[in-house]
Amino acid sequence: MIRVLLADDHPLIRQSVRRILEPVEDIEVVGLAANGREAVALAEREAPDVILMDLEMPELDGATATGKITAALPDTKVVVLTTFADHGRVIDAIDAGATGYLLKDAEPGEIVDAVRQVAAGHAPLAPRAAEALLSERVRRRPVEGLTAREREVLALVAEALPNRLIARRLGIARGTVKGHLTNIFQTIGVTDRTQAALWARRHGVATKRSRT
Secondary structure: OEEEEEEOOOHHHHHHHHHHHOOOOOEEEEEEEOOHHHHHHHHHHHOOOEEEEEOOOOOOOHHHHHHHHHHHOOOOEEEEEEOOOOHHHHHHHHHOOOOEEEEOOOOHHHHHHHHHHHHOOOOOEOHHHHHHHHHHHHHHOOHHHOOHHHHHHHHHHHOOOOHHHHHHHHOOOHHHHHHHHHHHHHHHOOOOHHHHHHHHHHOOHHHHHHOO
């Protein structure tokens, strides 16, 4: 049985989602919270498997409540309930420990599937908002999140140098270059060298390197 807690300050949404989930044989709704502080208290008391968490709530917002809950209950998974335009708050919640997010206008079957997915260890992400969310995360990545050496490596990637030449230019091993690239990709939210080079040019990393 998947034990679920619903946290939303709008009574209509709380009751609507509860009516969707309660008839499902393998899901049990164990609590309803009207604000973030109440969500934290109920989570600590009930230790649910899954929490469907609204982001904009009184007393504690959803991202703050998520951080408190995931710190205290690492086995409890939080799925954010959001609107299409709420990308910034979704990123805050994911950074705080939320496992995935679901749009509030999702179909009933999507909500049930999301609960089952997260309970099984997967990360449900609303497809319609995924691309916009990724773009927002990349936009918010600061250059300051990179070390000085990582900025040097990224600047040389922007110049289209292969790893062996980057290693030679910086006087480091090729394996070290690969390690830096792994960290760089994770930090700026890209998956390959081309994306990294474009990011570097947009954020002035290549320009900074060429002036030194």
